[in-house]
Amino acid sequence: MSVEHAGRRCGQLPQGIGDTEHRLATARSAAGATSVERPQVQIEWRLRKVMASRDVWAAKELRELLIQRAGFELSLQAVSDLMKKQPVQVKVATLQALCTTLRCTPNELFGIDTPREVSLADDPDNIEPRGEQ
Template structure:
């Protein structure tokens, strides 16, 4: 379930809360959304929504039913290789998250094994879109992502071009689970990277994919999403209650 993709769609349309979404649905679709339906929507539980709720949501967000169905029902891939291992996620406060990751010199079997383990770790956390190697305690320039279009692997990624107006959208992090904040990112990026065959390729990302690319590449440079937040708050994923950003920033810099 890619709840963050749905929240990003909402953010792209200037809808920052469940209450705002409910008001807009009333205005655009003449549909009253209950508090229970709002909670189900924002916590990735679409089976609790009625069909007419989904139709009204599609009208409000200018999405097709199939797009929203995919967003909420994106399957968690099964284990591709029994040798894959779910790694422990490094939390905020570990100094490795503030270090610059080293380039990969040779895409060998060890690197491939790390990528496989990273993918297994990512898919073990439902609703998350990306993971960087420092988050599992490995200081190498490796990233795995799945933003709804299948697994993407980045080796020594470098953003070579950005385009479009900076867009404000929600972001979260596996190293500080349970909270999200609003960050401005370029609308479009082009990334130069190696694939697991050691070939140099260019990948283009727009919208949500571009956001994920920028977020994960930041991790390789010791930069966290909380560094980019311009207001004073983070928000709880389930209750959406806010907490002060400053103590979290302090925690993220522990040991540096």
């Protein structure tokens, strides 16, 4: 027996929730050339650069150091994946273990490139009530 809310089962998101990326991409393509691209912050995953600066070159070596220095165990495949491609998300525990192991800060692992055009003052979606009447 399932409980339903507004025609859907509990635990299911309403249609359209959770696919924000898809909806935004569809809206942009539907708008065609008249759509305005907003500048986005670019994030670069720099794990390999940080590893190289610490003379750590292989996934197996990083995995062993994670265990020794941080008491944190990841599979060899997971370490290899972290090295080869930018992760979609990183758990805080993994980030802490990497920073402890490589003796670095999160700022060293993430390179942030903020476009100059980004300004909260120019964003019409960021209008806050002032409370003045």
